[in-house]
Amino acid sequence: MRALFVMGLLSFCVLFSGVATAENGLLGEYFLGMRMADLRATRVDAQVNFEWGTGGPHPSLGPDNFSVCWTGFVTPTQSGEYTFFTATDDGARLWVNNVKLVDQWVDQGTTEVSGTATLTAGTAYPVRMEYFENGGGAVAKLLWEGPGQAKGPIPSTFLTPGKGLGDRYNNWIYNPANGHFYRLTAQMSWTAAKAQAEAWGGHLATVNDAAENMWIANTFRVAASDLFIGANDIAAEGAWVWDQNGVNFWNGAVAGTPVPGVYSNWNANEPNNAGENEDVGTILTSSGLWNDLPATAVRYAVVETETGRINYTGPDPMNASIVVGRRFQAKVVVNQPVNEVEYQWLKGGVEIPGANQATLTINDVGYVHSGLYSCRIKDGEIAEVTTAALKLTVVESLQVPAVTLPGLAGMAALFALAGALRGRKRGK
Incomplete structure (x- = not known):
């Protein structure tokens, strides 16, 4: 270790929302907890073919106590009867063409369960696999076997991601x-x-x-x-x-x-x-x-x-003070939209020309930019909503809090600890 920096503790949570740009695979929604309640990440997985062992599936999740829902479509190239398999540690459920083929929602070591479906070439059939990991090793695999296909993980070329189902406790x-x-x-x-x-x-x-x-x-x-x-x-x-x-x-x-x-x-x-x-x-x-x-x-x-709903968070941040001349960004996140989402940012209720992305960016903030900003979100013809307004304050400089004697003492202790650890490292 060449240097040791003691900077205090920074606690944060990152929500990866939106869908990756991959064209093939299934959309994976990753939740903290085993009941698909606390959505932490979404991504397109080319295949469901994971052996996480004692590791976690995503930086926002630990190795245990998580659940995943994969949704999308499978399109076979040959007609006939297909066998679908889940191999999981712990539980799994599987639907193909809205028919439940697997219902194994239990704690277990890696266990393979199967069901069959008759599919027609060129037809896209909805697929949904739910999975939870309680403790110990973590395995999640979706396989198939059928006309022209040896038993194995479903190749990504046969899969198309869906839109996901979302947080079953908090989303519409x-x-x-x-x-x-x-x-x-x-x-x-x-x-x-x-x-x-x-x-x-x-x-x-x-x-x-x-x-x-x-x-x-x-x-x-x-x-x-x-x-x-x-x-x-x-x-x-x-x-x-x-x-x-x-x-x-x-x-x-x-x-x-x-x-x-x-x-x-x-x-x-x-x-x-x-x-x-x-x-x-x-x-x-x-x-x-x-x-x-x-x-x-x-x-x-x-x-x-019967009326449309949009699940969204933001704007983030809700309130901000920024030094004149700096760059400012705010964003909204839409979860599980039905259609292509349209965004329009407003200042004081008036549309901002060209501000039609999920993230609002002001590259060179001036005093004129102080004010209230909101975002109008439209999900096709399903629904339209305008967010609460964030307050942006532009200042000449940010005030630095005065350093108190206890604060200086704390800083001295941190530097002393850094020096001691650095000396111990050199003495080895």
Whole structure:
């Protein structure tokens, strides 16, 4: 070591957002924790063929306690039956063409599980693989075998990245089948969740068909075993309706009857109104079946909205003071857009010509640049939003805090430590 610099501790978190420029592969969303809640990084992985061992998959994650969701499309060049394999330590789930082929969501050493799908040449089929690592070694592999393909990792030339699903706890998730957006509340009572849904401009989920039902179950399974939906018979016992619109879909209890033409999916022997107070519905995420519970029970709830949503963070920084003549940058980050995103920065509500990137750059700051800046974000025809405003203050110079005697003493101690370590190194 030629020199030792003691500079104190700098703590930071970097969120790698947006998609890499690779044209082939699957989009990997990397989360802290095993429940896909704290999104730390996104990137395009050419293949899912990882043996991380006791290392981490990304600088923003450690070797344990993380999860990944890979999404995209696989396009075979020959028609026929294909076998897809996951080989993972720990758990994995796999869907091909929206059919679950693997459901092995358990702690385990490296284990291979497979399922089959019949594919047509030239057709792009959606693929989604979910993975979690609890502890010990970490392995995640997606393989296939089929017409003209020996068993092995799926080559990147057959893969196209998707847009990802996002943070299942904090983001609005887009359902391409019906164009609606869904989000989870925190854990709370059904009544509190109903109020939260309305505050967000939505409603507790109304399940209209089997496809939507299983999409909800599959998408939010990582959160809990069951989730509140908008089903309830609060107004009249046994007359089950959707909270959004009051549409009646079931009448009676266990021996009740469905309303013709309206979807329902009760579990066996449900709804049973156990304890004479089970007046709201939940969806079991393992199967998509429904159960009734008291409105005072505490669960995550699925909120639905028919209007577009944009998941974004920023502007970053929200407030800044900068010396005249310096360079200033601020940025916004959009997660899981549906379309190509358009940006337009504004100062005091007025468009800034040419400022149409996610990052606003002012190369030679002058006093005229002081003011409030916001960004208008547009996700195609889905949604448009204007961020909160950041405050930029331009100053002649930054004030350096006065150095106190305790501060000088601390600096002296750091320099003494540096000298001692340097001397120890030379004495070896």
